[in-house]
Amino acid sequence: MSNAKDEELWSAVQGRDASRDGEFFYGVMTTGVYCRPSCNSRRPLRKNVRFFTTPEEAERAGLRPCKRCRPTGASANVLNQVVHELARQIDAAPDSKLSLEQLAKRSGYSPFHLQRSFKAIMGSSPKEYQTAARVRMLKKELRNEAPVADAIYQAGFGSGSRVYEKADGQLGMTPSEYRSGGKGLTISYASGQTPLGLMMIGATDRGICFLQFGDSDQALLDDLRLQFAAATVQPMPDSSRTEFESWMGALNRHLRGLEPRLDLPLDVRGTAFQLIVWRYLQKVPYGEVRSYAEVAAAIGKPSAARAVAKACATNSVALLIPCHRVVRGTGELGGYRWGMQRKRVLLDTERAASKR
Ligand SMILES: [Zn+2]
Structure with missing residues (x-):
C-alpha cells in the first residue's frame, strides 16, 4: 500500500471508524497483534503500525488476531x-x-x-x-433558507407586534393581556439545541409562556421581548436550571418520537377565542391531524376557520400547544410559524412513532 493511502488508513484507525471494518486491518509490529480499524484497544504509535488487506496477509507477516476485536470473525x-x-x-x-x-x-x-x-x-x-x-x-x-418565512408574515402582517393589533379587530376580541405586554410578569429564558434546531423557553413562576424555534439566541430573545414588551425578561437563574434541563430532556425525547405525551406546566395568555382554540389543540391526539375547518366546527364556530388559522399562527408555545397538528382540509400542510420543514418533520415523526 502506498504512503498516502497509509496515512488515510491511519486516520481511520485513529477515528476507530467501524465503517472500514473488513476493508483493511492494522498490525502492531511491537505487540505482534493485528486488529480491525474500530478496535477499542489503545492506539499504538504510528511508527509501529502496518496495514493489511486481509487477515491472511497479516498472519503471513507473523501477527496473530487481537482477542478483543476478533478481526477474523x-x-x-x-x-x-x-x-x-x-x-x-x-x-x-x-x-x-x-x-x-x-x-x-x-x-x-x-x-x-x-x-x-x-x-x-x-x-x-x-x-x-x-x-x-x-x-x-x-x-x-x-x-x-431565508431567515423568516413564518405564518405571521405569510398572513400579510408586517411585524410581530402589529399582529396583535390586527388580531384584535379581526377576531372581534380584546387581547387585553397582549396589550399589557406581560406587565408585572417576570419571565426567565434559556435555550438549547433540539433535533429541530435552536429552541428557547421562556417561563413565569407558573409555567412556560414561550417555546419557540429560531436561528439564534438573539433573534429568539428579540421575539420574546417583543411579545412581552412590558415584562421583566431575565436569563434563567441557576436555581431553575435543573427544572429547565428536565423540560429540555422531555422535549428532546418528544421530538425524537420517544415521549408522545408532554406534561410540562403552561402559562399562556390570549383572547378568549385563542384560548378555546389552543385548549382544543391540546386534545388532538399525538399522530393525528385536524383541518382548520374541523377545529372551527369542533369549537362551535364553523365559519371561523380563518380565525382558527390565525390563532395557530399566533401560538407562542410550540409543541405544548400542538398547532402543527392543524392542516388544510385539502391535505396540504398549511402554514407554520416556525417553518414548513419543521411542521413536516414533526408530523412525520409523530405518524411514524404512533405506528410503532
Ligand atoms: Zn483489536
Whole structure:
C-alpha cells in the first residue's frame, strides 16, 4: 500500500471508524497483534503500525488476531459492512422511508436479525436512524433558507407586534393581556439545541409562556421581548436550571418520537377565542391531524376557520400547544410559524412513532 493511502488508513484507525471494518486491518509490529480499524484497544504509535488487506496477509507477516476485536470473525465483518452500507443508503436518500422489511430484503438478513444488528452497530433502530437522517437534512435546508418565512408574515402582517393589533379587530376580541405586554410578569429564558434546531423557553413562576424555534439566541430573545414588551425578561437563574434541563430532556425525547405525551406546566395568555382554540389543540391526539375547518366546527364556530388559522399562527408555545397538528382540509400542510420543514418533520415523526 502506498504512503498516502497509509496515512488515510491511519486516520481511520485513529477515528476507530467501524465503517472500514473488513476493508483493511492494522498490525502492531511491537505487540505482534493485528486488529480491525474500530478496535477499542489503545492506539499504538504510528511508527509501529502496518496495514493489511486481509487477515491472511497479516498472519503471513507473523501477527496473530487481537482477542478483543476478533478481526477474523468473518460473519461479524460482513454484517458490519452490510449495516454500514444500509446506513449510507439511508443518508443518501433520507426521504425514501424504507420499511424494516425492505431494508431486510436489501441486506439478506431477516427483519428481526437486521433490527437487532443495526441497533447494536449504529446505536439506533433503522427507523430511528431514518428519522434522524431526515432531521439532519431538514437542518441543512433550514440553514440555507431565508431567515423568516413564518405564518405571521405569510398572513400579510408586517411585524410581530402589529399582529396583535390586527388580531384584535379581526377576531372581534380584546387581547387585553397582549396589550399589557406581560406587565408585572417576570419571565426567565434559556435555550438549547433540539433535533429541530435552536429552541428557547421562556417561563413565569407558573409555567412556560414561550417555546419557540429560531436561528439564534438573539433573534429568539428579540421575539420574546417583543411579545412581552412590558415584562421583566431575565436569563434563567441557576436555581431553575435543573427544572429547565428536565423540560429540555422531555422535549428532546418528544421530538425524537420517544415521549408522545408532554406534561410540562403552561402559562399562556390570549383572547378568549385563542384560548378555546389552543385548549382544543391540546386534545388532538399525538399522530393525528385536524383541518382548520374541523377545529372551527369542533369549537362551535364553523365559519371561523380563518380565525382558527390565525390563532395557530399566533401560538407562542410550540409543541405544548400542538398547532402543527392543524392542516388544510385539502391535505396540504398549511402554514407554520416556525417553518414548513419543521411542521413536516414533526408530523412525520409523530405518524411514524404512533405506528410503532
Ligand atoms: Zn483489536
